[in-house]
Amino acid sequence: MSKRTIIPFGPQHPVLPEPVHLDLVIEDERVVEAIPSIGYIHRGLEKLVEKREFTEMVYVIERICGICSFGHGWGYCKSVEGNMGIVVPDRAEFLRTIWHELSRMHSHLLWLGLLADGFGFESLFMHSWRLRETVLDIFEKTTGGRVIFSVCKLGGVRKDIDADGLKEIVKLLAGMKAEIKELTDVFLEDYSVKNRLVGVGVLSRDEAAELCTVGPMARASGLRQDIRLDGHGAYAKLAFEPAVEEDGDCHARCKVRVRELFQSIDLITQCAESMPDGEISVPVKGSPSGEFVARMEQPRGEAYYYSIGNGSKFLERMRVRTPTNMNIPAMVKTLQGCDLADVPMLILTIDPCISCTER
Amino acid sequence: MSYITKSPWVIHYDGSSCNGCDIEVLACLTPMYDVERFGIINTGNPKHADIFLVTGSVNEQNIPVIKQIYEQMPKPKVVVAIGICATSGGVFRECYNIMGGVDTVIPVDVYVPGCAARPEAIIDGVVKGLGVLAEKRARLPQELAEERAQRLAVSEADEAEAVITVEIPGDAKAAAEKGDGQNV
Known part of the structure; x- marks a missing residue:
């Protein structure tokens, strides 16, 4: 019987820029149990609905997370718009879809970089982040901000992209395709990378369903689950089939995200080609008084936005449920019985966003 | 290159930031801005670090973590508060779990505003921190x-x-x- 040791992981750890703490119970080199503890980034921003008017609250919700900032803003707007029965113009929905897919690209490229850093492939990390800068340049050109750009508002969007701008975006992304292919081929084909990813942290289809995983984590285990299929925004008018893999290991999770990168380029191109004319926003009158649930497919999976109004300028309650929250049980499950050296891989492949989770 | 006499090593801790400033800190290190060419390295070990970059404001649970990292850093050391949250609490100032800026826990030398702080601003903050570091070294x-x-x-x-x-x-x-x- 070997001796059990507890190794603390985090809160300040080089693998993750964010603080999360895990107690890893080790028997020799094998992890027997992982006990997560969170709370380092809890701000309590849902309670701010009592102090901020519902129109101002968009700025706070956008700052739940700096990576999927646009998606959070859209989710909140969708929830309150549903609450008040506002119909958003088509052009605004298409523009929102473009920015949301660009956010997905930036998030996945960022994640690929962190993964490469996790298994010690420094130059791959640098290349992923170099490509990501192109996406950030598009954000800066179209909205003025790099990571948090507050372009989504209740009733539509703040800025328009003209036909030339759309053409330029499509051209830039088409140019990126070859570079992304070159980069992601290393992730998917390279022998030493495969050595770290294939067969590590396998989550079967049944386990994934039972543990309520969402997003790329669920899709990598063979579940065809994607909120974009319900056709919100412009998705109903776009040809789209979610990327599903069957293996359920770290390599499959990587593959899903790589396929989604190309899918996002495709979706943005489709949006640019079929962009409708018209207004980009409608005025918002009155105050929300009902309740409404909106769902979004964030880069990390399904997010859920609940709002209930009381007829005043302040919402009664606002609730957000984020994808990482749903994937933590699956992460803890895959950590049981893994090698100590694989722990960073397993934590990274759920693409944890602690800031979203704790709010 | 003679105008750079010191290549500081930095350590980064995310207080209760939204990730916006954190990814911009990392963006400083990557090919677009690439401060590593000046020998500036992001280290995970407080005992190797000269400059402490803190993003996000302070809450009850991360006070001991921030204090520990600060105390483990060798003298002379400089603290740079990155983003408006680290400076004053920013948009989250009125949240129940936010105590305010980083200066409520440890002394801060340079404040970098912005939400999220741009990489250029962060680099500028670190360069200003170098001046403070030189002064502190002289006084040491x-x-x-x-x-x-x-x-x-x-x-x-x-x-x-x-x-x-x-x-x-x-x-x-x-x-x-x-x-x-x-x-x-």
């Missing part, structure tokens, strides 16, 4: 001497006090002399 010998003198004075006072106050009861003293390991 004097500071250390003062500290040492203070420590000596304290320990002398302690010794003088110890002679007067310590009284060991007779039987306990006998037990201790016998050396039977009893905790007196």
